[in-house]
Amino acid sequence: xxxxxxxxxxxxxxxxxxxxxxxxxxxxxxxxxxxxxxxxxxxxxxxxxxxxxxxxxxxxxxxxxxxxxxxxxxxxxxxxxxxxxxxxxxxxxxxxxxxxxxxxxxxxxxxxxxxxxxxxxxxxxxxxxxxxxxxxxxxxxxxxxxxxxxxxxxxxxx
Amino acid sequence: xxxxxxxxxxxxxxxxxxxxxxxxxxxxxxxxxxxxxxxxxxxxxxxxxxxxxxxxxxxxxxxxxxxxxxxxxxxxxxxxxxxxxxxxxxxxxxxxxxxxxxxxxxxxxxxxxxxxxxxxxxxxxxxxxxxxxxxxxxxxxxxxxxxxxxxxxxxxxxxxxxxxxxxxxxxxxxxxxxxxxxxxxxxxxxxxxxxxxxxxxxxxxxxxxxxxxxxxxxxxxxxxxxxxxxxxxxxxxxxxxxxxxxxxxxxxxxxxxxxxxxxxxxxxxxxxxxxxxxxxxxxxxxxxxxxxxxxxxxxxxxxxxxxx
Numbered sequence: 086x087x088x089x090x091x092x093x094x095x096x097x098x099x100x101x102x103x104x105x106x107x108x109x110x111x112x113x114x115x116x117x118x119x120x121x122x123x124x125x126x127x128x129x130x131x132x133x134x135x136x137x138x139x140x141x142x143x144x145x146x147x148x149x150x151x152x153x154x155x156x157x158x159x160x161x162x163x164x165x166x167x168x169x170x171x172x173x174x175x176x177x178x179x180x181x182x183x184x185x186x187x188x189x190x191x192x193x194x195x196x197x198x199x200x201x202x203x204x205x206x207x208x209x210x211x212x213x214x215x216x217x218x219x220x221x222x223x224x225x226x227x228x229x230x231x232x233x234x235x236x237x238x239x240x241x242x243x
Numbered sequence: 244x245x246x247x248x249x250x251x252x253x254x255x256x257x258x259x260x261x262x263x264x265x266x267x268x269x270x271x272x273x274x275x276x277x278x279x280x281x282x283x284x285x286x287x288x289x290x291x292x293x294x295x296x297x298x299x300x301x302x303x304x305x306x307x308x309x310x311x312x313x314x315x316x317x318x319x320x321x322x323x324x325x326x327x328x329x330x331x332x333x334x335x336x337x338x339x340x341x342x343x344x345x346x347x348x349x350x351x352x353x354x355x356x357x358x359x360x361x362x363x364x365x366x367x368x369x370x371x372x373x374x375x376x377x378x379x380x381x382x383x384x385x386x387x388x389x390x391x392x393x394x395x396x397x398x399x400x401x402x403x404x405x406x407x408x409x410x411x412x413x414x415x416x417x418x419x420x421x422x423x424x425x426x427x428x429x430x431x432x433x434x435x436x437x438x439x440x441x442x443x444x445x446x447x448x449x450x451x452x453x454x455x456x457x458x459x460x461x462x463x464x465x466x467x468x469x470x471x472x473x474x475x476x477x478x479x480x481x482x483x484x485x486x487x488x489x490x491x492x493x494x495x496x497x498x499x500x501x502x503x504x505x506x507x508x509x510x511x512x513x514x515x516x517x518x519x520x521x522x523x524x525x526x527x528x529x530x531x532x533x534x535x536x537x538x539x540x541x542x543x544x545x546x547x548x549x550x551x
């Protein structure tokens with residue numbers, strides 16, 4: 086495969102977002118955490134397990150006509166802490182940010198402990214977690230103290 | 244940080260010197276635990292027991308009355324508006340409007356912490372699921388302090404359900420603050436301490452060891468904290484039958500005990516301590532239960548400003 090063939094698995098987008106350096110195999114979870122199912126009508130390109138100098142293998146997601154807001158960028162940090170977000174306008178990168186995991190993760194995932202008060206029905210309560218470790222990611226529920234690992238996170242998305 | 248206006252969610256919210264301050268007040272309160280001292284005359288304490296309790300509820304009630312205050316309470320949600328569909332946070336808001344402090348027990352972990360988010364008045368955790376029971380730990384530590392004269396550097400064993408038992412977890416946190424010489428965690432494999440408790444012990448460099456059999460370590464112990472093995476937690480009843488015998492404290496196993504061994508139990512007991520042990524010099528669990536009132540008197544007086 087020639088270099089140009091390699092680079093052009095997916096064509097450039099005119100405007101929208103390119104999420105690069107996603108850990109290999111987690112691009113679908115990134116779409117999931119953003120609440121994108123494909124039915125919204127955006128043109129989306131998903132590239133999985135391509136070579137990466139930094140990561141060995143990586144995934145890439147391109148979403149046309151949709152710019153991610155900072156809150157969404159923070160969400161991505163939970164499952165793809167290495168990701169970089171490129172905002173594209175007129176085929177050019179106008180903004181590039183590295184995702185950043187906040188100290189407290191609020192209202193993104195549910196606690197995996199069914200006996201946690203944050204899972205009590207009919208309560209106006211936002212689940213909150215403290216980040217105790219970053220790599221590999223480990224969160225601790227502010228309410229019940231239960232740990233949440235990388236594997237739990239994808240299952241516990243709100 | 245002083246005690247006044249403070250929430251009591253976990254034993255780890257307090258520093259060892261604050262616990263000693265509490266114990267000194269509790270020592271004074273022992274004088275009044277059969278009479279009355281008017282420290283909280285105009286105060287109202289709400290007892291919100293979403294889950295059943297005997298000792299904890301009655302001792303909080305007694306403590307508040309001995310301090311000259313009054314108590315409002317419910318102990319079965321069937322008799323409240325929760326049965327009509329009122330949610331937890333609305334119930335807490337109502338109690339917050341009526342009372343000067345709220346004591347809460349709930350089967351969900353984190354219930355007290357959440358109540359403290361909602362209420363302006365202090366919230367005292369009287370047990371949340373299998374997570375914390377800080378006032379029980381205060382009583383346990385007080386009993387050791389009072390009867391042994393010290394809390395630091397002891398050889399301590401904690402026996403039973405260390406995974407789901409909130410009293411056991413809070414005691415492990417609490418005694419660890421006083422740097423045990425060695426902490427023996429004695430339980431079947433299935434009921435070993437939770438990961439977050441293990442992290443706490445590791446992070447604080449506590450000298451602990453997890454073992455399966457009491458008879459292997461009994462001769463080393465100065466304190467033996469026994470908890471009920473909760474039969475209902477075992478996925479397979481046959482597993483329970485296999486382990487239950489090895490966690491029975493009786494005269495036979497105590498033949499190898501040190502002279503100064505002190506046996507504690509947060510109660511209720513089922514059959515993990517044989518009744519024949521009750522009359523030995525080792526049995527301190529009824530004494531421990533009796534300290535529930537002075538310790539809770541001290542805590543309420545400090546939190547509600549009856550004592551500066």
